[in-house]
Amino acid sequence: MNLLDIKNLSIELTSHGENILAVERVSLALKDGEIRGLVGESGSGKSILAQAIIGVLDDKWHVTADRFHWQGVDLLRLPIEERKQIITKDVAMIFQEPMSCLDPTNSIGEQIEEALDGSKFSGYFWQKAQQRKEAAAKLLHKVGIKQHDICAKSYPHQLTNALCQRVMIAIALAKQPKLLIADEPTASMEATNQAQIFKLLESLNKLKNMSILLISHELEKISHWTDYLTVMYSGQFVEAGTTEQIFNTPFHPYTKALVASTPRTSTNLIKKSLLHTLPGSIPSLQHLPIGCRLGPRCPNAQKKCVLAPQVESFQGHQVSCHFSHRKEY
Structure with a gap:
């Protein structure tokens, strides 16, 4: 049984009396x-999808799905409060900008202590307070912050972006989630810090058996750390499979373009020559193409592409394209 099983999830935005389908029938397991x-x-809808999973979208967004199961429980059939209790207990998320997510008026230690589960502490209130401090220090140490005493007393503006991201991971781990969603966790970081964060997430996966949904716009960067990949474009599902399948035998023209633009597959290029790119740019929500949204940029677009393609599966390798079975794909 899958931990998370979503089928044909759509997210609609109501703006100025107009309904915009930001995410269209995306499946994820x-x-x-x-x-x-x-x-x-x-702009492909990755962050919106993640926010829909943890239930933090406001009333402007309407989420529907054929199936939205968490450990076999259909969340969409549950009352909102009951759904929130399940998700907040089992799922945690770290966001792109840790500095903007942390409270500037509270110390790091206070924010981690607030995230801890109070039911695990016992004794008088001063004993519980001491236990909370010790638990917060252990979490900071676990995410690789050696000077946890100094860090706990500091405020977010006194720390680097990399340290703030580690603090966000510590807060996410406070309730021992079964699924950690990491939305661009290394954005604006130096290469050394990026590698440290990814290694930390990998160790949490191996030691705690924690599932991780790693969101990024850089295919090359996260391919070293993932088992499986799901590709999205402009709110639509494009392709999914093992990381090896996506890199070695991509079916969809968009996935092919992503793979071709990575240094790993561009070793034969002449120095200082341009990497492979698709013409144009991702469409805005107000001007979405009908059918396959890649159509205006796709080098192999045909009349049939004005209809949304169905998802086909080839030995666990899924693709949403009308012509994926053809040799040129």
Whole structure:
């Protein structure tokens, strides 16, 4: 049984009396202990999908799905409060900008202590307070912050972006979630810090058997750390499979373009020559193409592409394209 099993999830935005289909019939499944990458250009709907999973979208967004199961429980059939209790207990998320997510008026230690489960502490109130401090220090140490005493007393503006991201991971781990969603966890970081964060997430996966949904617009960066990849474009599902399948035998023209633009597959290029790219840019929500949204940029677009393609599966390798079975794909 999958830990998370979503089928044909759509997210509609109501803006100025107009309904915009930001995410259209996207399916996503995660197994227990799996690291899955969710990849696509900025604006492809990755973050909105993640926010829909944890239930933080406001009333302007309407979420529907044929199936939205968490450990076999259909969340969409549950009352909102009951759904929130399940998700907040089992799912945690770290966001792109840790500095903006942390409270500037509270110390790091206070914010981690607030995230801890109070039912695990016993004794008088001063004993519980001491236990909370010790638990917060252990979490900071677990995410690789050696000077946890100094860090706990500091405020977010006194720390680097990399340290703040580690603090966000510590807060996410406070309730021992079964699924950790990491939305661009290394954005604006130096290469050394990026590698440290990814290694930390990998160790959490191996030691705690924690499932991780790793969101990024850089395919090359996360491919080293994931077991499976799901590719999105402009709110639509494009392709999914093992990381090896996506890199070695991509079916969809968009996935092919992503793979071709990575240094790993561009070793034969002449120095200082341009990497492979698709013409144009991702469409805005107000001007979405009908049918396959890649159509205006796709080098192999045909009349049939004005209809949304169905998802086909080839030995676990899924693709949403009318012509994926053809040799040229």
